[in-house]
Amino acid sequence: MKYSIFGTGVVGQTIGSKLIANGHEVMMGSRSASNEKGMQWVNNSAGKGKLGTFSDAAKFSDIIFNCVKGEMSLEVMKLAGEPNLKGKLIIDISNPLDFSKGMPPSLTVCNTDSVGEQIQRNYPDSFVVKTLNTTNCQVMVNPSLVAGEHDLFLSGNDPESKEKVRTILQREFGWKNIIDLGDITTARGVEMLLPIWVRLYGALKTPNFNFHIAK
Amino acid sequence: MKYSIFGTGVVGQTIGSKLIANGHEVMMGSRSASNEKGMQWVNNSAGKGKLGTFSDAAKFSDIIFNCVKGEMSLEVMKLAGEPNLKGKLIIDISNPLDFSKGMPPSLTVCNTDSVGEQIQRNYPDSFVVKTLNTTNCQVMVNPSLVAGEHDLFLSGNDPESKEKVRTILQREFGWKNIIDLGDITTARGVEMLLPIWVRLYGALKTPNFNFHIAK
Numbered sequence: 001m002k003y004s005i006f007g008t009g010v011v012g013q014t015i016g017s018k019l020i021a022n023g024h025e026v027m028m029g030s031r032s033a034s035n036e037k038g039m040q041w042v043n044n045s046a047g048k049g050k051l052g053t054f055s056d057a058a059k060f061s062d063i064i065f066n067c068v069k070g071e072m073s074l075e076v077m078k079l080a081g082e083p084n085l086k087g088k089l090i091i092d093i094s095n096p097l098d099f100s101k102g103m104p105p106s107l108t109v110c111n112t113d114s115v116g117e118q119i120q121r122n123y124p125d126s127f128v129v130k131t132l133n134t135t136n137c138q139v140m141v142n143p144s145l146v147a148g149e150h151d152l153f154l155s156g157n158d159p160e161s162k163e164k165v166r167t168i169l170q171r172e173f174g175w176k177n178i179i180d181l182g183d184i185t186t187a188r189g190v191e192m193l194l195p196i197w198v199r200l201y202g203a204l205k206t207p208n209f210n211f212h213i214a215k
Numbered sequence: 216m217k218y219s220i221f222g223t224g225v226v227g228q229t230i231g232s233k234l235i236a237n238g239h240e241v242m243m244g245s246r247s248a249s250n251e252k253g254m255q256w257v258n259n260s261a262g263k264g265k266l267g268t269f270s271d272a273a274k275f276s277d278i279i280f281n282c283v284k285g286e287m288s289l290e291v292m293k294l295a296g297e298p299n300l301k302g303k304l305i306i307d308i309s310n311p312l313d314f315s316k317g318m319p320p321s322l323t324v325c326n327t328d329s330v331g332e333q334i335q336r337n338y339p340d341s342f343v344v345k346t347l348n349t350t351n352c353q354v355m356v357n358p359s360l361v362a363g364e365h366d367l368f369l370s371g372n373d374p375e376s377k378e379k380v381r382t383i384l385q386r387e388f389g390w391k392n393i394i395d396l397g398d399i400t401t402a403r404g405v406e407m408l409l410p411i412w413v414r415l416y417g418a419l420k421t422p423n424f425n426f427h428i429a430k
Binding site: 101104106107110111112146147148149150153179180181182185186188189190192193195196197198199200202203204206208209210211212213214215 | 362364368396403412
């Protein structure tokens, strides 16, 4: 299959490398088609990875992982171009962390809105599904790094798109427990998990943990 | 032992009844010492429960459970009286849920502040420990309602007060897994769990669940 990834940072690279290892074609999108981190990733991909602009990447596949920062997401979608996003599945992994006021980070948007909602509202002909943002990127692609039962969440307006994402998470990354929270407004809840995530990282001294909903 | 409880709602009553069942003396505080819900609770307490004003309750014990709504907490502390709160342990269970804009609720304070911090900031000679607010009140006093491993969190500036609260949670309610997140600013993280809690309640169709941090 073909997958597109917005963002050449560690999250985008980790997702992209896993998808390539699984035999897929991946194009990473950036502001520049000669982005240094992106080029390095392409050079290490044994010819299976591609790099382009956000617009190139949006055209490349019907499934896009949004791995840029939360506060950059709307600008990046604009660079990708509305016609190139139309009808596409946008898997939004972003978090609106604001480090500008020092540690611990606050959120640039929360409580009555979320990045997931912002993208969906601005691109009503795309299918936004929020997921994966609640765990470290190593755990995203290898849930067995965390022992026992632990969960991912899905937020999105389109049930069919959420089922597609569920299948991708199971097949490509090995996720077992995936809770459908409801429509895209539930993205507020998962983005608002970040403040405790950051403090748990401090308390536990490892990023390899995850939320589990015990019943 | 003696315990005080601010608030005569279902959370306060549940905590109070459990403490009485464990053989303790409990005074519930309200705006009025003849509060109807409080009087009913006293009448069902086999002579072990008391009702008073917030001020009466603050004087009654060195350990106070704050079980009023988040947005009422500062006003209630003012009614209790600063001299009566001085040196006291305030176990803050409150959540700043705002239902005024309809469902789902948003938070009246979050991101860069929290109710826990507000109380601590206004009453610097009291020892505020935030805990228990992340689970249903039935689970608060009976963690075995939820299967498997699941966790509570502690937020507070004073290590000794947090250890006192840990002991109370273990001994009175049977909690096993209690994670110290750090100082009172970490109360932001646990209060910001409420938006996903509300959505999980909707998705799971039961309030008897809890967060577990899998490692």
